[in-house]
Every structure is written in C-alpha cells, then in structure tokens.
Amino acid sequence: MTTATADRDTERRRALRRMKLLATGLLLIAAVVFAVAFALQDAYPWLGYVRAAAEGAMVGALADWFAVTALFRHPLGLRIPHTAIIPTRKDEIGESLGEFVETNFLSDEVVATRLGGLDLAGAIAGWLATPANARRVVAEVSGGLTGIAALLDDDRMREAVEAVVRTHLVEPEWGPPLGRLAERVLASGGHREAVDLLLDRLDDWLAAHPEALTQLVSGRLPSWLPSFVDRLVDERVHVELRRFLSDVRHDPEHRVRQALDDYLADFARRLQNDPATIGRLEDAKARAFDDPRIRELAASAWTAARTAAVDALSDPSSELRHRATAAVVDAAARVLDDQELRASLNARLGDAALHLVSTYRHDIASIISDTVRGWDPEETTDKIETQVGRDLQFIRINGTVVGALAGLAIYTLATLASSLF
Known part of the structure; x- marks a missing residue:
C-alpha cells in the first residue's frame, strides 16, 4: 500500500468515526427527549406529540443501526441469522462482483461501442510524434531488450x-x-x-x-x-x-x-x-x-x-537509437497525415482489443473474485466499511429523522381520529 493510499484510508476512518458519533448522538438525544416528554406529558399534554416524534426517531435509528451493523458484523455480538453479511459471504460477493463486471463492462457490445468512438491510433501517433516521447519509448524498449539479452544464457x-x-x-x-x-x-x-x-x-x-x-x-x-x-x-x-x-x-x-x-x-x-x-x-x-x-x-x-x-541499445547516442527514434517519429507523422491509414489502424486496434476481451473476459473478471477470495474476512470488512461506511451512517441519520416524522404523523392522525369518533 502506498503512502498516499494509507493517508486516504486514515482520513476515511476519521470521517467514519465522526459520522458514527453523530448518528449515535442523535439516537441519544431522541432517547433523552422521549424520557422527558414521557415523564411530563400528563402535566403538559402537548408533549405527547414530542414523545411520539422521539419514540419514532428511536425506532428508526435503532432499526437502521441494526441494518447497517448487520452488513459488517453481528449486532451486539449476537449471532442473529443473516447478519455479518460481508465477512460470512465474502466469496459469494466477490464472485457476484466479478460476474457483474464481466457481464456489464466487458461485454462485446460495450467494448465495441466504447472503442468505436475512440481515435486510438491518432492519440498514440500524436504522442509519439513528439521526439522526446519517441526517445522515451525507444529508451524503454531498448532497456527491456538489453535486460532480456542479459538474462540469456x-x-x-x-x-x-x-x-x-x-x-x-x-x-x-x-x-x-x-x-x-x-x-x-x-x-x-x-x-x-x-x-x-x-x-x-x-x-x-x-x-x-x-x-x-x-x-x-x-x-x-x-x-x-x-x-x-x-x-x-x-x-x-x-x-x-x-x-x-x-x-x-x-x-x-x-x-x-x-x-x-x-x-x-x-x-x-x-x-x-x-x-x-x-x-x-x-x-x-x-x-x-x-x-x-x-x-x-x-x-x-x-x-x-x-x-x-x-x-548499441545501451548507448543513448548510438546510431541505432537515433535511427529508431527518427523512424518512430516519421511513422507517427505519417499516421497523423493519412486519414485512411489511421482509420485502418483504429479498426485493427479495435479488433485486437475486442479479441483480447472476448478471449480473456472471464480471466479478467476472475481477478476480482480471486482477489476478494484471498482477503481475510476481517480485512475485507475493514476495507469495505472504510470505503462506504461514512455514507451508510447517513442511513442511520435519515432513519432517525424519518422515524421522528413518521411517529409524529401517526400520533397526530391517531389523536385526530380519537377526537372525531
């Protein structure tokens, strides 16, 4: 893991803790309001509305806390069925995610449509037409060939x-x-x-x-x-x-x-x-x-x-390197100037990419499922909760607010109905 990634994960964990404190704080506030309103509603009948709103807020907060917690662990450590979904069904989730990517992102139609709108040959030729970029490519290829030659017995x-x-x-x-x-x-x-x-x-x-x-x-x-x-x-x-x-x-x-x-x-x-x-x-x-x-x-x-x-490959000033760089620049310029050649190259690149995706689609998608399968359950839970846990806490907050409004609405309608009948 790079330093930048570790720093981002640390910041996400801080944000997650803040959101958990906020959601839990709203639950505690609703509980305090409920207790006060429940104790004083005989003296102040209008507090019945407050008590109903606070009661609904607690119910909504607790229900959504249970739902969010059940994704990652057993609530209160109780092994309730269909809880701790992510750690217990990690492998199935990874396979489903890989299948989803394979079906919806690597299908022939999606790849063909995406590649059809791209001028890959033009983009590559435009980049290679710059001598500095061509020299960089030649240097990388030369370094690779030199390394291969050094490994040969x-x-x-x-x-x-x-x-x-x-x-x-x-x-x-x-x-x-x-x-x-x-x-x-x-x-x-x-x-x-x-x-x-x-x-x-x-x-x-x-x-x-x-x-x-x-x-x-x-x-x-x-x-x-x-x-x-x-x-x-x-x-x-x-x-x-x-x-x-x-x-x-x-x-x-x-x-x-x-x-x-x-x-x-x-x-x-x-x-x-x-x-x-x-x-x-x-x-x-x-x-x-x-x-x-x-x-x-x-x-x-x-x-x-x-x-x-x-x-010749190791020497940046060698005639071979100079000629290779000039050949790359000339070829790129020709591609940029020749519309038919660029269209032909785009078609060939598209066919090659489509062939690779069609042939290795399942292998590419299996990287996801195999990677998830190799994760430790606790590590998987931590990774996913770190990434999306902060947004899930809004469910608890929204549940608290919606529960309060629902409790108030139900109590109001019940009061009106009792007064009418």
Missing part, C-alpha cells in the same frame, strides 16, 4: 540457434531448391554478369603476373632449346591467353560461353533430379556443418552479434 542460445539452423537450413535438401534457383538465374541471364566479372578479374591477374605462366609451358619444353625460345613461347602463350579471354568477354555467343551455359543448365537439372549429384551435395553440406571450426564460427558470430546489439 550464451550456451543455451548457441544451442538454440544451432537447432534452428539445423532444422530450417541444414536438414532440408539443398539440391532441388538450388537447382530451381539456378534455372531461374540462367533463364534471366543473370549469370552473364558473373561470368564477365570472373573474366575481367582473371585478365587483370594475368596482366599483373606475366611470370605465372613461366613454368607452365616452357618448363615442359626440351632442355636443349635455347632460353630465348622459352621466353618467346611464354610470352606468346601469355598474349594468346589474354586475347582468348578478351574474345570470350566481348562475344556473347562465344562457344565457351555456350559450353558454360550448357554445363550450368545440365548441373541445375542434375541438382533437381540426379540422386548422385544431390547426394554429393548433401555429403559436402554435412561435412561443412559438422566441422568444429564452423560451429566455433557460429558461436563467435552469436557472441559478437549480441555484444554489438547490447552496446
């Missing part, structure tokens, strides 16, 4: 990531989907740029390393040939090889390109239909993912990714 997360990768990436066959992808790439001609790039890199490498062919050709010539012949052969082979690469590079219909296209198309078909090719690919995949170095690389990648994410 690295070993378990690595195992979970590995399990997900194996289930969705490693275990399915790669051959058929890769074959279908290769067919689409070949059909679109997208592989030609890759071939051009490969030829360009190979030509650049040959230009930068002319000595790479020194032993490849001349090293296989007879040793008795003069050295200048070796050089001429090497240079000629180097020039012809670069010319050949240039021809392939600039001729889209070159036979080498066609041969490469045919090979790739055949390989794509075999990836989809040839069990031997698919099997070799699966074996290579299994060896790669079972290699301890691959697993170590995955573990280090997870650690690095988590560290980078935590650092």
